[in-house]
Amino acid sequence: MCLLFFVSQKIHIRMALASDVCGFCFKEPVFGFCENCNISLGVSCFSNHTKIHLFTSHIVFPLDNSENETCLSVPIEKDIHEQKCQQHETDPQSFYCGRHDATICGRCILADHMTCKDEIVDLHITKFDEQKANALLGSLNEIEGEIKDLQVRVDRNVKQNDECRASSIDAIKDFRKKIDLRLNQLHFEAEQSTERKHKENMNSLVELAKICKDVSLRIQMRGEKIEELSKKKQERHLFVYSKKLAIEIDEIRTAIKQSNFKNHITKFTFKEHPTLENILQKTILEIGTLQEACDGSEELVDDTHASLTGTPEHADESCARKITQPKNFTSGNQPPGKMTVESYPEIVHIKYKFLTGQQSGTPEHADESCARKITQPKNFTSGNQPPGKMTVESYPEIVHIKYKFLTGQQSGTPEHADESCARKITQPKNFTSGNQPPGKMTVESYPEIVHIKYKFLTGQQSDGKMYKALTENVHLPYSVNGINVCRMLKLAFQRKLMFTINSDGAIVYNGIKLRSTDYEMTEIDCTRLTTQLKAKGITMADIDTNDEFWGTVTVD
Incomplete structure (x- = not known):
């Protein structure tokens, strides 16, 4: 029974020492224990703990883990109060000091434990029944079950973590393939455009080269003809031929002038797309972002206007963290809505979203978004612009504005089923119309x-x-x-x-x-x-x- 009591005390301390590092600095391994703080201590924290004014009265003692493990694992042949004291081998260890978690003898009390008299228990009169033993065994079994469950969850999370890494890497590679495919397509189109421009220049130059060759051949033939007529002394024939040749020379000179006029090429060089280069070099800082799941989500939902009975029909797509308000906080008339916070490199993106709703005592306002109403001056001039929506979005280096008009009907005019805000072209009365399909x-x-x-x-x-x-x-x-x-x-x-x-x-x-x-x-x-x-x-x-x-x- 005495040994069972001693083991139970060891178990309680072990449960308090669930961590294998210091409970203060969380760095050093466990060396001692503070009974008042109920926390394990490293070597440095153990030596300095009682030096702090707040902890001067605390009871601290070192832990000898090897001896404790041995005490709990050696074969048990006789009860602990019948065993000899480790310091005084002639006396049995008949007492237990709770302050120092040690079994001692009477001589130990006189030597080292006089201040622990309130924490000393006589093991001869100690009783520890089977019910308490069963309770301890139940605690151990419960802890063992929790550890097994924890290990199963850890193993499952390790597997899921590996799957997340594999799927993310595959997605990154697939996305890279899409980018490469598009860039290869643009690369091919740029090369094709270069080839077409080069071919246009070459066609013109080849044509001019042919003209030059033909003119040179004609000049050579005419020269040979004149030499032949001169040698044969055919002066009359030479006179007639010279007249024809003078007209032909004028034609040749005109052709040369035209060729000189056409003898040029359209010079071309490749110029990088400025927007694409700026996006790749400056705007885009990463190929994508890792979207984290429920853990760590910072989406906040305000449902204080909803009924507390039952489950509200709030279509929240993510794991929302509920914020507990103090009892006496001041509440305004803000309608129910959602605030979503997302973190990106260099920026934090906040999105507020409000659904269509109805105020108490006011007609329903069918506004799809949380739109800011602009108050016009009393005497402003209004035109005949139809109802529509203007959306402004800010991006790096540009501000994007979108105007949207839905199909509508003017007062006194038939309905015009135009899908977009198209400009109507007024045709003359007698213009010709073909059979082009819609x-x-x-x-x-x-x-x-x-x-x-x-x-x-x-x-x-x-x-x-x-x-x-x-x-x-x-x-x-x-x-x-x-x-x-x-x-x-x-x-x-x-x-x-x-x-x-x-x-x-x-x-x-x-x-x-x-x-x-x-x-x-x-x-x-x-x-x-x-x-x-x-x-x-x-x-x-x-x-x-x-x-x-x-x-x-x-x-x-």
Whole structure:
């Protein structure tokens, strides 16, 4: 029984010493124990603990882990109070000092434990029944079960951690492949553009070289003819030939002048895309971010306006941390909403979100977002702009503004089913309209080029025959001539003169030849288009050169 009591005391201390490092500095291994603080101490903290004024009365003692382990693991042949004292081998260790966690004899009390009399227990009169032993065993079994459960969870988290690393690395590699694929595509297109420009110059130079060769051959032949006539003394023949040759020499000189005029190339060099270079070098600081799951989330949800009975229907997508407010805090009239905080390199992003709601005693306000209302002065002038929304977003180096208008109906006018805020073009009364099917023309402006996209969906003609869908891309030079040609093309598209349907049910160009795909049309192509558009009745006089050329035109 005495040994069982001693073991129970050891177990209680062991449970207090769950950590193998100092409970104060969390660095040094455990050397001693403070009974008042109920905490383990390292060597430095143990020696300095009682020197601190606040802890001068604390009871500290060193721990000999090797002896404790031996005491708990050696075979038990007789009870502990019958064993001899380690310091006084002739006396049995009949007492237990709780202050120093040691079994001692009577001589030890007189020598070293006189101040511990309140903590000394006589092991001869100590009783420790089976119920307490079973309780200790139950505690040990419970701890063992918790350790096993913890180990299972640790193993599972190790596996999940490895899976997260593997999946993240695979995702990074896949994303890199997408970036490389797009860059390779852009690289190929840039090389193709270079080859096309080089070919254009070479075609012109080859033609001039052929002209030079032909003229040289003609000069050689005419010279040989004159020498032949001179040798034969055919003066009359030479006189007639000289007259013809004088006219031919004038023609040759004119051809040489024209060749000199054409003898030039369009010099070209590759220029990096400034936006792409700036994004890669300065704006983008990482290829992506690691999105962490529930642990560590800082999404805060205010549901103080919701009912406390039952579970609210709050569609929160992440693990939200509930904030406990003090009892007497001041609350305002802020509506229910959500605040999300995300951390990125160099910035902390905060997002506030409020859903549509209704105030007490006020009509429902169907506002999709937390919009700031702008108070207008009393006498401001109002135009006929339809209802819409303006969104402003800030990005590095640019401010993006988006205007959005939904389909609506003006007062006293039929409903206009236009999907976007499209500019209506007023046509002259007697303009010619073709059989172009319904479609859409979108014009976008980029550095050095104007991109035009024509899009037609599959449809049915008036005679019941079907026609196939078509998407065409055209690139014009970003110049005064190119922009004006773009305006005329928009007008031709509006008048349904750009395309027609052939006998095979395919949508084709209607007498206006555009170079599609990736080819960038030149100024010469723009001049040719101007002539073709004039044949369709569209000239510079029909367009407004001050009007915006970009946007979307939809033809029904």
